[in-house]
Amino acid sequence: MVSELTADMHARVAEAIRAEESRTSGEIFCVMARRVSTYRDIALGYAAAAALILPLALIPLGFEPAWIPGMGDSWQGAHLASADVAVGQTLAAYALVQATIFLIVLLVASIPAVSRRVTPRAIRRERVREAALQQFLAHGLHVTKARTGVLIFAALADHQVEVIADEGIHSRVDQAVWAEAVEVLTRGLKRGDPASGFIDAVALCGGVLAEHFPPAPRNANEIEDKLVVI
Secondary structure, eight states, X not given: OOOOOOHHHHHHHHHHHHHHHTTOSOEEEEEEESOSXXXXXXXXXXXXXXXXXXXXXXXXXXXXXXXXXXXXXXXXXXXHHHHHHHHHHHHHHHHHHHHHHHHXXXXXXXXXXXXXXXXXXXXXXXXXXXXXXXXXXXXXXXXSTTXXXXXXXXXXXXXXXXXXXXXXXXXXXXXXXXXXXXHHHHHHHHTTOHHHHHHHHHHXXXXXXXXXXXXXXXXXOOSOOOEEEO
């Protein structure tokens, strides 16, 4: 389980960013999100599908309102009016079963741990990437002078990590470097030490930036050196 970041942990990450940026004209920024989506639409989809499909299994069993307490009895009338009432009761009972299944599945699928397991990984990855891109733009990493901003992003509840590099550095670096940065941060998160994970990822990204973009004569700090938690 990932622990809450203390002021000391924030300071350690900020110092690691400053140390790496002293060797390069690039910029590194870190963001940790507790959760990027509730995935409520996914839970609604499962609930709707279950409500439509599961009650169908009752039909071959001879489903009738009497199965639900208070919605029917075992006595039946032979005249047409009684038949109409029976049909109406059956439809109402069936609708009640559907509504009950819908609510139960929705509540269960909305539990964070369950939601993560039932949501396809591709959807989680896409939403985390969208959230990371939003943070990349929101913090101005796309407007650095040499287009060498790098965002290190972790989504805790979603169990996803993203590293986004601007076009100035992305086109000149082997993609395996970013995959390695993702891996070291993931290892830190798994062992409940996000600060060390971010520091290790910052060191990897800083080494790449220093190799391709050494510090300028006037090495201005364009982006604040810190870890943001959202």
